[in-house]
Amino acid sequence: MANNFLRIGLGILILCSALSCILPTDISLLRIGANYTVHLMFANLGLGLLFLALNEKRLLFTSFFACAALCLYLKSSSNNVLKLPTKTVAEVLNIAQLNIASTHEHIYETIESIKTANVDILSVQEIAPDMAMLLKTELNELYPHKIIVHRNEDFLGVGIFSKQAFIDVDTFYVGDIPNLSIDMKCADEKITIVSSYVYPELSTADAPKILSHFKEIETYIQEKSCPVITVGDYNQLQFSNYLKEFKKVGLLNDSRRFQFFDNPTDHIFFSSHFDCVEFQTISNRYTNHLGIRGSYQLNNATANVQE
Numbered sequence: 217m218a219n220n221f222l223r224i225g226l227g228i229l230i231l232c233s234a235l236s237c238i239l240p241t242d243i244s245l246l247r248i249g250a251n252y253t254v255h256l257m258f259a260n261l262g263l264g265l266l267f268l269a270l271n272e273k274r275l276l277f278t279s280f281f282a283c284a285a286l287c288l289y290l291k292s293s294s295n296n297v298l299k300l301p302t303k304t305v306a307e308v309l310n311i312a313q314l315n316i317a318s319t320h321e322h323i324y325e326t327i328e329s330i331k332t333a334n335v336d337i338l339s340v341q342e343i344a345p346d347m348a349m350l351l352k353t354e355l356n357e358l359y360p361h362k363i364i365v366h367r368n369e370d371f372l373g374v375g376i377f378s379k380q381a382f383i384d385v386d387t388f389y390v391g392d393i394p395n396l397s398i399d400m401k402c403a404d405e406k407i408t409i410v411s412s413y414v415y416p417e418l419s420t421a422d423a424p425k426i427l428s429h430f431k432e433i434e435t436y437i438q439e440k441s442c443p444v445i446t447v448g449d450y451n452q453l454q455f456s457n458y459l460k461e462f463k464k465v466g467l468l469n470d471s472r473r474f475q476f477f478d479n480p481t482d483h484i485f486f487s488s489h490f491d492c493v494e495f496q497t498i499s500n501r502y503t504n505h506l507g508i509r510g511s512y513q514l515n516n517a518t519a520n521v522q523e
Contacts, residue, residue: 227278230260234282237455238289253455257286290455301491306513307403310335312498313482314507315413315449317342317372322502327354329500334358335509337400338377339411341449341482345371365394374448376411388436390429397436403514407443407489410436416451416481430458434465443489443514444468449482459483471495471510484510491515 237253264279312335319326327350330338338359343351348364355362359377363385366373369392376396383406384399395412414429415422437444446468452458454472463470468485471492486492494511497504 223272223275227275230263230275230278230282234260234285237286252453253286253290257283257290260286301493301513301515303493303511304513308493309337309402309407309445309512310509311337311339311409311445311447311484311512312507312509313339313341313411313447313449313484314498315341315482316347319502319506320344320347323347323350324354325500325502326506327351329498329506330355331358333498333509336379337409339409339447340375340377341411341413343373343375345373348373348375351375351377363396363398365396367394368392374411374413376409388432390432391425393429395433395436399442402443402512405443405514407445407514408437408440410444410446410448412446412448412450414448414450414452426458430462434462437466437468437487444487445484445490445512446486447484451481452483453479453481454483472508480505480508482508484508486510486512489514 233256237256260279260283264276264283267273267276267279312330312333314326314330316323316326338355340351343364343366345366348366352362352364355377359379361378361381362375363382364373364375365387374394374396376398378398378400380400382398382400386397386399388395388397393413393415395410397408397410399406399408401407410433412429412433414426417423417426433446437446444466446466450459454470462468463485466485466487468487469490469492471484471486472480472495480497484495490512491514492510493513494509496509498507498509500506
């Protein structure tokens with residue numbers, strides 16, 4: 217009898233842990249657990265194999281069912297195409313995202329990595345005032361168009377560097393945190409790029425502020441009638457409930473596929489007007505994850521609307 221209760225309890229725990237990743241929740245502990253959906257999927261696979269060896273058939277099927285459910289959820293929540301769309305003759309927009317807070321000791325190496333990446337648009341997070349001056353000077357030839365806005369509390373800033381001129385620049389605040397938005401041309405179509413930094417969730421008390429920040433970005437991009445790309449350090453892992461809701465409400469797609477062994481918190485999301493034709497991590501000899509870069513093209517559906 218005791219063993220039966222143990223089996224039932226373990227089965228319920230396995231199913232509930234999977235559901236906590238799939239279903240939205242306001243419970244802080246479960247919300248944090250959703251960040252590790254990929255790890256939980258592999259854990260269920262491992263448990264299933266263990267139960268197979270122990271001849272625990274019900275727990276075996278329960279674990280494999282939870283694993284399959286998480287696989288389907290991951291497939292629908294990330295960039296799940298087996299092969300990225302092929303680049304066409306249309307204009308390609310290359311965008312990179314970096315947080316340079318931890319690179320001050322080797323900032324010149326970081327600048328060289330930026331120059332090597334040679335993207336069209338560069339989004340940079342947590343720029344100290346002295347670093348802002350250095351970046352403006354060192355990157356001026358490559359990026360003559362730039363805007364940096366600093367927070368009032370700690371003077372760390374967010375910046376966008378561009379090879380081509382901005383049509384318009386906008387800044388909207390969530391508390392003292394600035395979010396940068398630029399309008400520019402891509403294939404003769406006006407597009408919007410929004411760069412943001414969201415504070416990490418260090419305790420349950422931070423949840424309302426983080427949720428409010430994502431809501432403000434959602435509201436901002438919903439008011440845009442043109443193609444949109446959002447980029448930044450959101451301090452959330454790929455399958456967090458915050459990002460899940462953010463992509464759903466904002467009608468945004470994820471540039472990143474499954475991330476198995478790394479836990480990046482920087483992301484590039486794009487509206488359905490675009491195809492992501494390339495996505496990769498930027499690294500150098502000091503770090504395996506300096507930032508990310510993606511390549512985007514306006515797709516045929518957008519071209520048809522223009523016509």
